Amino acid sequence: MSIKSNKYIPFFTPKISSEEIKSLNKTVKAGWISSQGKIIETFENKFAKIHKIKYAIATSNCTTSLHLALLSLDIGKGDEVICPNLTFISPANMIALTGAKLVLVDVQNDNFCICLKDLEKKITKKTKAIIIVHPFGYPVDINKIKKVVQNKKIKIIEDVAESIGAKVGDKLCGTIGDVSCFSFFANKIITTGEGGMILTNKKKIYEKIKLLRDHGMTKEKRYYHQILGFNYRMTAMQAAIGLAQINKLKDILKKKKLIKKNYIRYLNAKTFDIFPKTKNVSSVEWFVTITFKKQNLRNKFIKYMEYKKIECRPMIFPVSFAKHFKNDFHKKNFINSYNISLNSVHLPSSLNLNIKDIKLVANLINTWEENIKL
Numbered sequence: 001m002s003i004k005s006n007k008y009i010p011f012f013t014p015k016i017s018s019e020e021i022k023s024l025n026k027t028v029k030a031g032w033i034s035s036q037g038k039i040i041e042t043f044e045n046k047f048a049k050i051h052k053i054k055y056a057i058a059t060s061n062c063t064t065s066l067h068l069a070l071l072s073l074d075i076g077k078g079d080e081v082i083c084p085n086l087t088f089i090s091p092a093n094m095i096a097l098t099g100a101k102l103v104l105v106d107v108q109n110d111n112f113c114i115c116l117k118d119l120e121k122k123i124t125k126k127t128k129a130i131i132i133v134h135p136f137g138y139p140v141d142i143n144k145i146k147k148v149v150q151n152k153k154i155k156i157i158e159d160v161a162e163s164i165g166a167k168v169g170d171k172l173c174g175t176i177g178d179v180s181c182f183s184f185f186a187n188k189i190i191t192t193g194e195g196g197m198i199l200t201n202k203k204k205i206y207e208k209i210k211l212l213r214d215h216g217m218t219k220e221k222r223y224y225h226q227i228l229g230f231n232y233r234m235t236a237m238q239a240a241i242g243l244a245q246i247n248k249l250k251d252i253l254k255k256k257k258l259i260k261k262n263y264i265r266y267l268n269a270k271t272f273d274i275f276p277k278t279k280n281v282s283s284v285e286w287f288v289t290i291t292f293k294k295q296n297l298r299n300k301f302i303k304y305m306e307y308k309k310i311e312c313r314p315m316i317f318p319v320s321f322a323k324h325f326k327n328d329f330h331k332k333n334f335i336n337s338y339n340i341s342l343n344s345v346h347l348p349s350s351l352n353l354n355i356k357d358i359k360l361v362a363n364l365i366n367t368w369e370e371n372i373k374l
């Protein structure tokens, strides 16, 4: 059966409505277009309150947040920092940027989380921190990792870029580690265009991050630079959009759950698994992801869907696949990361999707193998 449709369905489009535009207009009209203006603090306070955390620091993006988080823990040359191999590359790049040694750990097949057994093997006396990435809306059970590192003085940084709103037990992701980092890039659960946030309960970390974010300057003595710092600040314009977005967080998470539920309802998942295979956790839905059980189908599938005007996105490559890290790691030590990466694809996942769109995409997926010579 060949399904006919002329509708183009993009992989992702952000949903910016009148509330965000109104908030942005108000800020711009008041003259707050750079990184000063009360609205940034208001956004920080709101984010901290939702997470029941003492300190929030708004930043230019999650990548710079990760850099600041690592530096706030005094990480540098001679240290080792662990992160999962299947993640967007930011945490790995930021570890390398500090001068510390990047130690990669494979992930689990069922939920793409960092593999606890592999993690235990990779801890050494030089391990100073672990970056835990909550992958694709799935909450890593940090309590288990905390047990592994207890009495070892190893710090935990949570990367919550893809999983705002997910919970470990009754605690939101980003509230259990020493410091946590969030992203508000256009395709994230809430967006400010570009943007990031750091959370911590520790005053010392908070104060160091605030210094580093703003050229190493204190508020008390302007243009006096206490330490080598950066400009990793958020603008008031971003904060204005962020405030409007955060008011919608609950609704966004609900709508995303419904999109996933409808995909599950209409997809005939025989030849692939729908992420995650593990159930009964308080995950959130970021992208809808499927993983083919057979090798070498993924790229053919993406091409077929492209021909049908449906944009799907291939899964990220493992960190160890990057040209600048390739020589430091052996593929054979990261079998799961490579298998998941090469056989997984994200389906259209915008908030703008309606039930008709989802049915169309699901029908195309259910019949694609009949319609293509493999």
Ligand SMILES: Cc1ncc(COP(=O)(O)O)c(C=O)c1O
Residues within 6 Å of the ligand: 061, 062, 063, 064, 087, 088, 090, 091, 133, 159, 161, 162, 182, 183, 184, 185, 195, 196
């Ligand atoms: C897990 C993870 N960490 C960090 C980032 C980087 O976020 P940003 O684009 O805000 O720097 C991303 C972005 O996709 C991500 O998925």
